[in-house]
Structure formats: C-alpha cells, structure tokens
Amino acid sequence: MNAPAKVTADHLRKQAILYVRQSTLHQVKENRESTALQYDLKRRAWELGWNDEQTMVIDEDLGHSGATATDRSGFQRLVAEVTLGRVGLVMGLSVSRLARNNADWHRLLDICALTGTLIVDEDGIYDPNHFNDRLILGLKGTMSEAELHMLRARLIGGLLNKARRGELWVRPLTGYVYDERQRFVFDSDAQIQWAVRVLFETFRRTGSAGQVVKHFSKHSILWPCRLFEGKRDGKVVYRKLQRGMVLNILHNPRYTGAFVYGRTRTRKGPDGKAHICSLARDNWQVFLPNAHPGYISWEEYEINQATLLQNGHSEGRDNPGAAREGNALLQGLVLCGRCGLRMTVRYRGRKELHQSNYVCARRGIETGGPMCQFVVGAGVDEAVGQAVVDTVTPAALDVALQVFEELRARRTDVDRLRRAQVERAREEAELAQRQYMLARPENRLVVDTLERQWNDCMAKLAQAEVEYARATKADGTLEPSSEVRERIAALTSDLPRVWKDPRTSARDRKRMLRLLIEDVTLARNEELIHVHIRWKGGATTSLELPRPRSSFELVRTPATVIEEIRALATEQKDNQIASTLNSRGYRSGTGKSFTGPRVNHLRFDYGIESYRQHLQRSGWLTLPEIARKIGVHLQTVRMYSKKGLLHAIRVNGRDRLFKTASAPLPHAQHSSNGQ
C-alpha cells in the first residue's frame, strides 16, 4: 500500500479527523495506554501532509458504549462531516471499532467511498474506492462484530455456568443472606425472618397485596431491607412496605427455595434500545428447586400466582376479585340468572346505610343498552346468610376454629415484631451511649456529635416504646381472659353465633362465605327472587324470596292516608285537604307534612277525582257551559250570579262553577230579544 500515492492534493485541502473512542468508563480508566496510541495517530496525519490546524479530534464518545450509533453524538458528527465532503482523512485506532455494529460501519464506508475520503488506522491507509482496501475494511468490520459477539458469549456463558451450578452471586432478597461459605441462607436476624413470614401469612389469609400493605401499616410494622453496597454494607434499614414490593416478593420464586436465572429475555428494538420481556416458566434458563431454604412451598407459590392473576383480572370483572370492605355480602360471588355474567354491587346513598344492591349492568354499560337485572341486596344477603347458618353445621366448627386460630396466631406474630422493633431501638441507644462515654472529653466536636446521636437514639427509643404501648393497647391484651377464652370456645363451636356476632366484620363474613360458597345465581321476576347457591364441592341450594319492595315503594304514603284523601276530595280543595290531614296528625311516606301540591300529586298517582271534578259530575257547570245551556252571554251569566239568580261556587282562585237555581230565570225574554 503506497500511502503517498493515495493521498492527493484534493485530500490535503480537506480536514483530517481523529476519532477517539473507548467504550466504557472502566476502559477509559484502565486503558489510558490505548488512548495515548490514538493520539499518536495525529502525528501520522502530520507525516502524511496535514497540518495541525487541519486536524480535528472527535472524542465526545469517550465513556459511551459503542453498540449502536444512536446515542453517540461523536460518531454522528463524524458521519455528518464526511457526508458534507469536508473530510479528506478519517483516523482511528482499529478503525472498524469506529462503529461497533456492521450496519453503521458499512454506512460510513459507503459515504467515505462517495466523498473520496481516506481511512487510516495503526495498520495502514485505505481508500474505500479501491476494491482491495474496501475488502479489508469490510473484513475488519465483520471481525470486530464477531469479536464483540464472542466476548459477550464468553461473559454470559460464564454467568450461565455459574448459574447452572446455583453459584451465581445474586443480590440477596429480604429474608436471605450469604453465609461465610457463600451459601444462600435465611437471614439470621429474627425480625427480618418474621417480617417475611408475616407477609406471606397475611397474603395467605387475605389473598390481596393491598391488604398485606394495610396490615403492615395498621400494625406499624416496617419492612426491613439489608444494604449490600458501600460503607453501609450489611446494615438494615426499615421502610414502609409498598404494594409493588409485596408483588415483587410474591412473584419471586426464590422464596420457595428455588434458584432461578434467566426469567426474562432482552431484545434489541429497532431504535437500538433494550426491551425486557418475561418468559414462561418452561423457558427460564435455570431452575433449580430446593437449592436453599424456602419461606413457602412451590405449591403455595403457584397458588399465589393464580390468586394475583385473578386479582389483576378483577378489574376486567369476570372473576371474584379480593374480598373488600362494604356491606354487600355476596360481592364478587353473584351471577346473573338471565345472562350468566357476573353481577356487581351498587351502593345506594352512603355505604354505611346498608343499602347495597346487585346489578347486572356490564352488557348495558358496554353496549349502551339498559341494565339487565337489578336485585335489592338486603333480602338476598340475609337469606344466604341464613342458608349458611342452616346448611353448614358440620363444616361450622372447622371454619370458625380456623378463623379464631388465625386471629390468635396473627396477634402473637405482630406482637413479636413490635417488641423486636423496641429492642432494636434500645440496642442502638445503648451503643450510642457507650460511644459517647468512650469519647475523650477534650475532643469537643466528637463529643457533641456523639451526644446528639445518643439523644436522637433515646428519642427514637421513647417513640418506639410509646408506639408499642399504643398498638398493644389498641389490640387489647394478648392473653385473653378465661372468660373471653370461654366465649371464643363457645363461638368456635357454632357458626351461627360467629356469623351473627356483631363483632364479626362484614369482611370476615365475606371471607367465610368464600370458603363455603362457589357462587350465587340470582334471577328476579315480578313476585319472586330465585336464589341458587352453589356450595364448594358442588352441592346446591335453591331459595325463593318474595321480591322486596323497592325504595320507591318503601317511601309510599300509607294506604289510610290515601283513603282519607279519597273521602275528603268530595268536599274539599287540595290545600284544604292538606291542612285537614296535617291537623289529624297524618304524615307522608317520607315523614313530611302535607301541602296542596303534594295532595294534588297523590290524587293524580292514585286516580282520585278532585273536588271540582266531583262538583262537575253532580251537575255543576263551567262558565261557558252554563252560558251555552241557558243561551246567554258570558257577561250575563256573571250578572245573574251576582243577583243570586244562579248558584255559584268558587273552586280555585277566580275559577267558579255554576248551577241553575230553582227560581225561573228572566233570561227567556232577554235572549228572545236577541243579542
């Protein structure tokens, strides 16, 4: 390769660019030497005839990984300069690494060929327009990419081999540590272990990540996290448990004692960015069950996954979801007897008002059509509750015992954790005290700091003690009195009492119900509600309930009042009826006193004739009617009525009805005279 022959005066008129690149910060630190080599190329340019002013250095990409060009502004600037034809020479150490992916590299080569730009590396000078040079440059690019691939394969292969033996170091999860022989074992800190167990137990009990968070926050239990980096390595910090953390833990198979690796796959998108997707269990790269002690069994893990999936779908509404607060006993269990979809709960007014109804509105909401079915909740809940009490007597003992056993165990756990928190605060306070005592008094600065730390610790201890006392008191005594225990024993022996005990929350009732009942189908017609209960295990019970009166019917005015109105309306106007009813002490269905308009409404609803209509039926006539009947002008009727020749009766304001008096009327002559 004859260098001077390739460099022409045209080349020398343009710039020479030195592109300096190291891919990672680590390489930047470690590889100063190769950076020096790259700057040596600058001397090469000078030898070839470019002076210093003509030589530009692009080193913006120092510290950037080179796998794609998208986020490497230096490389893009290089391409831009070359494209504009301003560059005669591109220099780089092992040039093919200018672009670490073949597509970028070939693009650069093409542009260099078009603009007649030369390329220089430590091996020589190339003109991309020459076939041989082009071939070598292309090969260099391919080699470089292959090298990258090998490097990655070696790296990942090493990881995989370690992972396959279950020896890969992975940041330990809360509840685990590496022991001195690098085995993954339970954290020796009892409080941390307990916190993990309480988390799993609470989820087992409630079936909802949100409830786990609530339980921890209600009992002021903080979540321990061990730090594994830096100066504070091994130290435990406590933070508030959050739903995302709970989900991570529940989804993590390592808590079953399994070692897993490669649960996700990273794909490179067209933008060069990595996209992570989760793999199905069969596609995990490494799965070693029973590799270390587990907090839960694999079976429980799978149940948890199913539960979480179900809870997640509950927003899609075609499955029960987790038991929630609220009075509707059958929430999540009711199926529509008409269309088979799951019915939802609709509360009327405020939730405390015990007004919950079951509605099948999903199709209606989706299609904008009418609601499929509406069933008043109260009667149904009561009937199903009664059916539970009546039907499940053999199972009652088990369920009740389970509930109370659970309650007791839960309390002991919680108390243990809380006490441990106080103990920890005390230890820290004692440590701070010792440090303060040991400090030399002449070193004021240190003494002051230590004293402040000691004070802080004491304050924290006091706070922890107060918190403990408060929480314990809120729970009542841990050891139930013999009387309480007897009552619990009595309660556990019969479900009916547990069920009806006002201290049993709506939520616990619902949870009991879910242990017993698969689903309840409701179908309503005009008179009856058909309730079909499908028990767990397949048995069924069918009930028929009278259709309860709707809320409209519940506020209906009593029938006696309607009869009164019917009687009074023959001789009184609406406002007179209202005051008569009020004076007799009657009230409307909503407990209000009567007014004229309200009586008017009621008459209309019940088809009762008004006073005026009564009069008309008994022969009284309106002004135009009587005028037509006796053949006189309207004005004449008024005059007759004033003179007493016609009976008139005032019905409403100026509205009057008339009737001919028995006396003969002078109208005959008058009218025959013509008008």
Ligand SMILES: [Zn+2]
């Ligand atoms: Zn329906």
